[in-house]
Amino acid sequence: MSTPAAARSTAPSPAWRCRWCRAAVGTVVLDLGRQPAADRFPLPDDPLPDPVHDLRMVLCSVCHLAQLEDDPTGAQEPRGVEPAALVAQARAAVGDLVAAGLVRPGARVGERPSPHGGSWLPALREQVRPLTVTRAGAADDVRGRPLDLLVDSLGLMHEPHQRAALAGRATRLGPDGVLALHVHPLSTILRGGTWNALRHGHYAYYSLTVLLAMARDTGLAPVGLWRYPLYGGTLVVALARRGSRRATAAQADAVLQEALAAALADDAALGVTVPGRVAALQQRVTTSSSALRTWLDARRGEPVLGYGAASRAVALLTLAEVTAADLRGVVDASPAKAGRAMPGAPPGARVPVLPPAALAELRPAWVLLLVPDLLDEVRAAHPEVEAAGGRWVVAEPEPVPAAPLRRG
16 A cells, blocks of 8 residues: 655755745645646546656744645646535525625625535525626726625635735625635545545645734734534635724624634644644544555455545545455546546556446445545435445545435
């Protein structure tokens, strides 16, 4: 089984500079070794081996932003089918913004396109009427009328130049405008040990502690905070201009201030700014990949499929040295990935990406779910798996069969 080079230096490369504060001092807290680009799903007959690149997370010693050390791939999030869980999260977040009075009828709203797919605009149009939707533009675009609400769902992390990106978003806000940032926080990654959140194209991994400091440096202050179960726990942080009417009211909001204090205390307990605590993710790499390798070896000769050709699955399959001898294929609902293969396999052993019809055609004994959040959704969409006697198995943090559905 492949393992990352744990003995490599914990100092970042000499060329590294923090993506927020430009400091040159940091610690490599997670090293996944040489990995293929997680956005490149090759054709079955593309030349092998696939190109690989260092994949490391650095924790800045000055501002404590966890970040991708380097990305020579120019990665873009591969477009997939928007999962129901993401739609539900958008509706819930918009409902919370409306209930808090942060978006009202007549508001001028913009949305930063998310590489993860999906949009909050349908939920906003449903819950806020009338509503004016305008182009959000690029991160440094200051054209157009100021916005009452700018939505960014999992988009900021894809910006290599973090300070310019956040400042660019702030410039789009009107005097009482709100920036709603949806993030997958470092606290969730640490608590769940989800080391494979690290990938090329994901440049920043925010603790709330660091994100609020970044906001303060940009002239913004928190005016709302909500937590959702998506991806093990995501946050929506609402920010407004410091000194604005909204920011002043938020300072006097005892409920909000208590929620912020509790979340910051949770960050401190997890050690989100302490290199040694964040580096505990490294051990989870070996645990997860070894557990998957062991589980697959025990199923030799049995028909096993994967489900979810997601970017997060690439490093896990690569480190566990998963080949077509282990998985007959990985099923994915995205038409853009159909007929392609998972990257990183050795020559002659590419794992193909298959359409959903393969679940009925191949009648797998086991379906290894590589995106745990999709379990309820895919079971409901594909009852043929369990009807034929197959079992769903959640792959992370180690393979665990889902309890069979009770029927009747």
